[in-house]
Amino acid sequence: MIKEELININQEAEKEIESSNDLKTLNEIRIKIFGKSGSITILSKGMRDLSNDDRPIIGALINEVRSNLENKLKQKEEFFKNQELLNKLENEKVDITEPSKDCEIGALHPIARVIDKLTDICVELGFSVVEGPEVETDYYNFEAMNIPKNHPSRDMQDTFFISENILLRSQTSAVQAREMEVRKPPFKIICPGKTYRNENDSTHSPIFHQLEGLVVDEKISMADLKAMLTIIMKKLFGEDTTIRFRPSFFPFTEPSIEVDVSCPNCHGRGCSTCKGTGMLELLGAGIVNPKVLEISGIDSKKYSGFAFGFGLDRTAMILNDINNIRYFYKNDVRFLKQMK
Amino acid sequence: MKVTYNWLKELTDINVPAEELASKLTSAGMEVEEIIYQNEHLHDVVVGKILKIEKHPQADRLVVCQVDIGKEIVQIITAATNVFEGAVVPVSLPGADLVNGVKIQKAKMRGVESCGMFCSGQELGIDENYFEGAGVDGILILPNDMKIGTPIDQALMLNDIIFDIGITPNRADCMSVVGIAREVCALYGIKLKKINLNYDIDIYSKETVRDFVNVDVETQNCYRYMAAAITNLKIERSPLWLRARLNAVGIKPINNMVDITNYVLIEMGQPLHAFDGEHIGGKQIVVRQAKFGEKITALNHNTYDLDESVMVIADENKPMVIAGVIGGMDSCINNETSTCVLEGAVFDLKSIRVTSRKFGVRTDSSARYEKGVNIANAEVGIARALHLVSSLKCGKVVRGIIDIATKKNESRKVIGSIDKINEILGVEIPTKDMVSILNNLGIETTLQGRNLICNVPPFREDIENDNDLAEEIIRLYGYDVYDKIDYKLFKNAYITEGCPHPRLNLERAFRNMLVMKGFYENISYTLVSQDMTNKLLLNDERTNLVKLANPISEDISCLRSSLAHSLFQNVSYNLSVGNKNLKLFECGRTFISKSSNELPIENNYLGMVACDENFDFFYLKGIIELLLNKTSATYELVRSSEPYLHPGIAADIIIDKVKVGSFGKIHPLVAENYDIPHNVFYGEINTGILAQLPEKKFHVQNISKFPIVERDLAIVVDEEIKVGDLISSIKSSCGKLYYDVKLFDIYRNANIGENKKSLAFNIKLSDMEKTLTDEEVSQIVNKILKSLTYKYGATLR
Incomplete structure (x- = not known):
């Protein structure tokens, strides 16, 4: 009899739990079963009237039903709590398209960033970063670079002078002799840095940036130059970058070359950046003229070297698709903002 | 340097498409910057003859012409008034596309068909100097003997191809057609043709050149002076072929004698000067330095004051020519000249360069002299000119040539090492190729063991050593050998240690921190206007600006002595274009002049500026602390005396008694000078000094096992009491229990009293040995308060 009653209670309660709608009804169901006058409580109380034989059997059965129903109640309760949490979270939602707060960052200048990148590349390759004065002597800027006073090669650079022997360096090459004297x-x-030329038009700024490189050791050759520049350019513009040499003239290198770099924009197919040629004229380079080594006290019979120099403004233009050199020194935030 | 293809063909046996030649020249270092086809706009224009002219039935101002153009007769309507029956004229036919943009089509004019147009000289791109009649206002009337139907580019010799070549300063020899021709020969392995230097001498006259002129060279700046004389000169227009050559390379034809000197200048690279023999005073030429006070009126109509630095060609009285640069009016050839003295000279290149700069006069002559004309060239130049004089029959060449040379002209022997050349190039060039390349360049080369014995001709003064030979060889052998080289070949100098630059590294850290704080990096012109010192109210050494001797303009004539100027200008500019909430910074140099003859002091600074409504002094202070905290600096802040900062709202940063920077609110007067708001904040730190500090080291102390306890304390003090002093006092009262103290609120209100402020501190205490009890904490707080009351009159709030 009790057995049937228990099964009945179990079935009824399971149904009620299943169909309950909220924590409150669930609680009412709990009281109805397990409360002071709950059905299971009453049945448990009636245990003492049972025979010694029946008591353990019925007791076990009651426990089974109790734990079953407690489980069901717990499950349902968790379900409701979970539901409630979900509702709460749903109500707390924000419009994620609202603007962010208080973490507006600025931006580095594109030329400074090119300097950062190139110096990292070159330091990795064993170059040391050095600097020289922007106001230089005629000696270091010209004479030590095999450009004597009143020599026609002076015409290659319109120079700003402070006085007869003091000038604004027209090339970072000025730092070569200073370093060769002490190394x-x-x-x-x-050597990255500012350089100055007495010219100012739509494609020339009187102030611009160059990076000079110099390597001196025994038996340095044009092939070494090719190898080193290829590595640097690949690291700067991407693995598929290639370079090409063309003859040129600089008083401080012999042979002298212009180095063309495959256009990183179109990979050599031809585009507006490279004016359809697929190549960009980016560097001047060459084998250090033995006269230059000798002037600075390096034995040109034992040692040779290569040097290269390139325009960082132009490099920054290529890397960032900038088409107006004037933007660099205006410092308009509308320009700088685009390179965050 | 412009050369024409026909001219090159006259000196070499070259006959390849112009584009191919141009690309070959470029690849060998003679960069062809432009190829100009002279007849680009002359197609469909022919020589025609007007057979008949009738009035236009519908228009008074037009006439209808029947024109013979060789293969047919066409009808052309014109408004031109200088045409007549029988006139030979240039006729542009349908399809023509003239230099002024006019495209010719068949058209009806007032109902009558017109099949073309007659052309003026201007429409053909020529002027009176080039062709008689080309300058008239109207149609160009051509000579009667021109063959009807001939294309006009042929008829007027306007069918050449011009190469505009960039010549590098080491190749003065290529400032001539013959120089380029030599390169062409070397490129194609062909021989330079012999240039005709023969001329007829007036053997019937007993006169010699000495009867017309005597030459004295009194200056060391003249290496060679040659003079020839020509009599019975008939000044007239040069033949068309000569004018065509000069016109093609951009030189205005003038008369036969002047044209010959220009022709030789372009062809041989030898400047010549033709004097009117009757205007050489005393028949005496003196090559000398000018005397102070002498003057000359040059062919450009300017009068120049001369001095001892200027070399002149003078007669017995006065300078006639600024040597190598420009001739004088008085002694030049004119239409009546009948006797001419022809000068072919070689001058010191520096002397010519200095004079050309001094007067700002650059001529075809000075351009060549200042790059260097070799001694031998004068001789061939004079001979070539006399050849032209005699073959064009402009006059009679007098017996004898004066030749005064102070320098000798010799080939030099340069011995090149094959192994060294290969070592420089890093690739093996076959020896036989080396020898043939050098020989083709006119450098007679033979092989002796592993050496190249090179006989370097005088015009190649640039060839001195293995490096020079290596360059000649590789540029003609072709730089494309390097295209095939594996870039991993680099073998040498790989065991060097790469050292970053300490200051650049520190600046990089600062720059990245400022970017995270919303600042934009600027790079400004270091060149500024002189008024920067006034605008910034500077009163110290920073008023000693480094000034350019040759500025482009006043606004970029000095080097800045402070970054503040650049950044204030950038703020001003950005505001003017509508950018707001500006936070900018720049790493760069400032310059302070010592004297114009020594290098200035260059300092590296990081400057930052903010013009932002949320910004104030303490925000800026926080950023300064953030940056300084990156270094090992221990610094103190003192009230700043920077003239461009607000005296009450600015601080100087001091490390070891040295000022390394300052920051604060901009001075209101300075704000007005830059036309920027008053609430602009500026700070700068000397990164050069900071980079010299040792690296920041940390000494970590043991931390307590017991929790931190904290208490808040609010006090009221007089306004002038400094928070910094209160914090120090609190610290010392805490003794070894001190962990941290922070000011978290400042409150000012009438109810706490006039000139009073309420300050709330959060104090953190910690003991290494035990958890502090409430009682112990209260004791400390009482001690703090007592001390604050005693020293600073603080009262508990």
Whole structure:
């Protein structure tokens, strides 16, 4: 009899739990079963009237039903709590398209970023980063670079003078002699920095940036130059970058070359950046003229070297698709903002 | 340097498409910057003859012409008034596309068909100097003997191809057609043709050149002076072929004698000067330095004051020519000249360069002299000119040539090492190719063991050593050998240690921090206007600006002595274009002049500026602290005396008694000078000094096992009491229990009293040995308060 009653209670309660709608009804169901006058409580109380034989059997059965129903109640309760949490979270939702707060970052200048990148590349390759004065002597800027006073090669650069022998450096090459005087081969140096020329038009700024590289050791050749520049350019513009040499003239290198770099924009197919040629004229380079080594006290019979120099403004233009050199020194935030 | 293809063909046996030649020249270092086809706009224009002219039935101002153009007769309507029956004229036919943009089509004019147009000289791109009649206002009337139907480019010799070549300063020898021709020969392995230097001498006259002129060279700047004389000169227009050559390379034809000197200048690279023999005073030429006070009126109609630095060609009285640069009016050839003295000279290149700069006069002559004309060239130049004089029958060449040379002209022997050349190039060039390349360049080369014995001709003064030979060899052998080289070949100098630059590294860290704080990096012109010192109210050494001797303009004539100027200008500019909430910074140099003859002091600074409504002094202070905290600096802040900062709202940063920077609110007067708001904040730190500090080291102390306890304390003090002093006092009262103290609120209100402020501190205490009890904490707080009351009159709030 009790057995049937228990099964009945179990079935009824399961149904009620299943169909309950909220924590409150669930609680009412709990009281109805397990409360002071709950059905299971009453049945448990009636245990003492049972025979010794029946008591353990019925007791076990009651426990089974109790734990079953407690489980069901717990499950349902968790379900409701979960539901409630979901509702709460849903109500707390925000419009994620609202603007962010208080973490507006600025941006580095594109030329400074090119300098950062190139110096990292070159330091990795064993170059030391050096600097020289922007106001230089005629000696370091010209004479030590095999450009004597009143020599026609001075015409290659319109120079700003302070006085007869003091000038604004027209090339970062000015730093070569200063370093050669104090360093012992083998050495590799780069020098990034500002340079000045007395010209100002739509494609020339009187102030611009160059990076000079110099390597001196025994038996340095044009092939070494090719190898080193290829590595640097690949690291700067991407693995598929290639370079090409063309003859040129600089008083401080012999042979002298212009180095064309495959256009990183179109990969050599031809585009507006490279004016359809697929190549960009980016560097001047060459084998250090033995006269230049000798002027700075390096034995040109034992040592040779290569040097390269390139325009960082142009490099920054290529890397960032900038088409107006004037933007660099205006510092308009509308320009800088685009390179965050 | 412009050369024409026909001219090159006259000196070499070259006959390849112009584009191919141009690309070959470029690949060998003679960069062809432009190829100009002279007849680009002359197609469909022919020589025609007007057979008949009738009035236009519908228009008074037009006439209808029947024109013979060789293969047919066409009808052309014109408004031109200088045409007549029988006139030979240039006729542009349908399809023509003239230099002024006019495209010719068949058209009806007032109902009558017109099949073309007659052309003026201007429409053909020529002027009176080039062709008689080309300058008239109207149609170009051609000579009667021109063959009807001839294309006009042929008839007027306007069918050449011009190469505009960039010549590098080491190749003065290529400032001539013959120089380029030599390169062409070397490129194609062909021989330079012999240039005709023969001329007839007036053997019937007993006169010699000495009867017309005597030459004295009194200056060391003249290496060679040659003079020839020509009599019975008949000044007239040069033949068309000569004018065509000069016109093609951009030189205005003038008369036969002047044209010959220009022709030789372009062809041989030898400047010549033709004097009117009757205007050489005393028949005496003196090559000398000018005397102070002498003057000359040059062919450009300017009068120049001369001095001892200027070399002149003078007669017995006065300078006639600024040597190598420009001739004088008085002694030049004119239409009546009958006797001419022809000068072919070689001058010191520096002397010519200095003079050309001094007067700002650059001529075809000075351009060549200042790059260097070799001694031998004067001789061939004079001979070539006399050849032209005699073959064009402009006059009679007098017996004898004066030749005064102070320098000798010799080939030099340069011995090149094959192994060294290969070592420089890093690739093996076959020896036989080396020898043939050098020989083709006119450098007679023979092989002796592993050496190249090179006989370098005088015009190649640039060839001195293995490196020079290596360059000649590789540029003609072709730089494309390197295209095939594996880039991993680099073998040498790889064991060097790469050292970053300490200051650049520190600046990089600063720059990245500022970017995270919303600042934009600027790079400004270091060149500024002189008024920067006034605008910034500077009163110290920073008023000693480094000034350019040759500025482009006043606004970029000095080097800045402070970054503040650049950044204030950038703020001003950005505001003017509508950018707001500006936070900008720049790493760059400032310059302070010592004297114009020594290098200035260059300092590296990081400057930052903010013009932002949320910004104030303490925000800026936080950023400064953030940056300084990156270094090992221990610094103190003192009230700043920077003239461009607000005296009450600015601080100087001091490390070891040295000022390394300052920051604060901009001075209101400075704000007005830059036309920027008053609430602009500026700070700068000397990164050069900071980079010299040792690297920041940390000494970590043991931390307590017991929790931190904290208490808040609010006090009221007089306004002038400094928070910094209160914090120090609190610290010392805490003794070894001190962990941290922070000011978290400042409150000012009438109810706490006039000139009073309420300050709330959060104090953190910690003991290494035990958990502090409430009582112990209260004791400390009482001690703090007592001390604050005693020293600073603080009262508990």
